[in-house]
Amino acid sequence: MKKVQLNPVGWMSQLSQIEVSQLQDTAHSQLFHLFKNCCLAVLNSGVDEDNFEALFAPYKDFNIKLVRRERGVKIELVNPPDVAFVDGELMQGVHEHIFAVLRDLLYMGNKYAFLKQNAPADGDSITDMVFDMLRHSNALxxxxxxxxxxCWGGHSINQTEYKYTKEVGYQLGLREMNxxxxxxxxxxxxxxxxxTIGHAKQRYKNGRYIGISEPSIIAAEPPNAIVNELIIMPDIEKRLEAFVRLAHGIVIFPxxxxxxxxxxxxxxxxxxxxxxQQPFPLILTGPAGSEEYFEAIDDFVGATLGKAAQAKYQIIIDDPEEVARCMRGGFEKVREYRVAMGDAFSFNWSLRIEAAFQRPFIPTHASMSQLALHHxxxxxxxxxxxxxxxxxxVAGNVKAEGIAxxxxxxxxxxxxxxxxMRRIDTLLESFVAQHRMKLPGSAYEPCYVVKSE
Structure with missing residues (x-):
């Protein structure tokens, strides 16, 4: 049996005795089981697998324990995956990610009762919670x-698209963007x-590579090795809110x-x-050959949400430098607006998000069939x-509860x-045909059927 003890790092290295006791009290809770699975996913960082069952299957004997110490708490890994180690030493980035999971799931989970009925429900309280979690992670x-x-985009993309995302990142890095x-x-x-390459060329020392995930998807998308700030929000809605309130602009890839x-x-x-009046740089971009993909997305948005929605973004094909220049120009408008509003640069308080976008949606056969899909x-x-x-x-494709x-x-x-429904079906079929539902090499069985009233 292999056992490895980890000293606390970051904010979790200084805890009160009450906080340590509260963490230990979670050891037999549903929240702790979630914590264990997320840690196992983090330990598999870099593994090319988006099926949680295949990812977890070899590690039935993996376990994790909290070891109390006077100044805080250590983590003991029992039979962890070898892929997380180099010459017997746990990689530093993985070590940091493990304690980020502890911070966000157990410490913050206790604070906000993630899995209980008294979790924050009204809009202002949810936004305050998102702010508090970002603040505790030092993301602000x-x-x-x-x-x-x-940057948003698919985990299942081809090599041409992947190289393009690197080139855009490089141009953003040259302009000292995180x-x-x-x-x-x-x-x-x-x-x-x-x-990282753009930052290195500019000798930019403060490169930030922030990864925001949530428990039910982290097994399908373990943190990549470059992430130096990992944040795990309790559900997809709070994850999305964290993205848009932290962002100064968004780039969307295929x-x-x-x-x-x-x-x-x-x-x-x-x-x-x-x-x-809120300036919000939003750019859809991809390499030459992705025109058809973005035309399909643009047509779908126009047919469903209208021209007003199409006016909120611009599409740039095969021009990473232009993407970076446009984003930089958009930041100046953001600066002017935030100053005029007296809003923070670090967290977009003035962005109005309605409760319908904040309330967790639990996908079930009943809730999916009852969605109001009409104009x-x-x-x-x-x-x-x-x-x-x-x-x-997404839940039916990659999340454990959805697959079950x-x-x-x-x-x-x-x-x-x-x-x-015809437009939804056409768009989804294009994703299937382009192998965007699962990683290449795995057959896709649709988790949905589309019907007309």
Whole structure:
């Protein structure tokens, strides 16, 4: 039996005795089981696998324990994966990520009762919680420089697209911009990898590679090795809010249904009339050959949310330098607006996010079938329903609880207005045809069926 004890790092290195006791009290809770699985995923960083069962199967004897010490708490790993070690020593980045999981799931989980009925429910309280979690992770420190670019895109992309994400990251890095992604592989890793080279060439010493994940997806997208600040939000909605409030601009690369969900989320927020004056640089970009992909996305947005939504972003094909220049120009407008509003540079308080975008959506066969997929509602309301539909498909594709439901009860059923359902089906079929639902080499079995009313 292999055992490894880890000394605490970062903020978790100084805890009171009460805080240590509270952490130890979680040892037999559902939250601790979630913590254990997230730690195992972190220890498998770099493994090319998006099936949680295949990822966890070889480690049935893995365990994790909290060891009390006077000044805090150590973590003991029992039979951890060898891939996390170099010559018998745990990689420093993985070590830091393990304590980030401890901070966000157990410490903050206790504070906000993530798995209980009294977790924050009203909009202002949720935003305060998102702020508090980002503050505890030190993500807000250094964010005053107005240089954080959130990059979204698929974990299942081809090599041409992956190289392009690196080139965009490189151009952003040359302009001393920092990168925030979903922390996984593919379009989440490429921009960080490119930015490290750009930062090195500029001798930029404060390179930040922020990865924001959530417990149910981290097994499918373990943090890549470049992430130097890992944050795990309790659910997808709080993860998305953390992205948009931390970001000074967003770049979206080709991706699948998860990327479409993210785009619908930010568009739904920007369509809110309270955000009409809010400058928010939003660029969709990809290499030559990705034109068809972005045309399909743009057509879908136009047909569902309208021209007002299309006006919120620009599409740039095969021009990384132009992406970086446009983003830099957009930051100046953000600066002017934040100064005029008296808003913080580190956290976008003035962005209005309606409760419908904040409340957790739990994908089940019942909730998916009851989504309001029709045009007899505002574009913002339709954006909520479409995001939830795509979120459910992500769950059915890669999340443990979603996969279990599909196995037990068959595919989720999406039902709605005939023309809208046709457009949804066409878009999803294009993702399947382009192998954007699963990593290359794995056959995709749809977790959904699309029906017209």
């Amino acid at each position: 420190e250094g964010n005053d420089n107005l240089n954080t670019v959130v 990168i925030c992604t979903g922390c996984g592989p593919g379009a989440m890793k490429g921009p960080m990898k490119g930015a 991706g699948g249904v998860g990327t479409a969900e993210e785009l619908l989320y930010v568009l739904g927020i920007l369509l809110n009339e309270n955000n009409a 007899q509602q505002s574009p913002g309301e339709l954006a909520v329903a479409l995001r939830q539909a795509f979120s459910g498909i 439901q599909i196995k037990a009860q068959g595919p989720f059923s999406l039902t709605g207005e005939a023309e809208l």
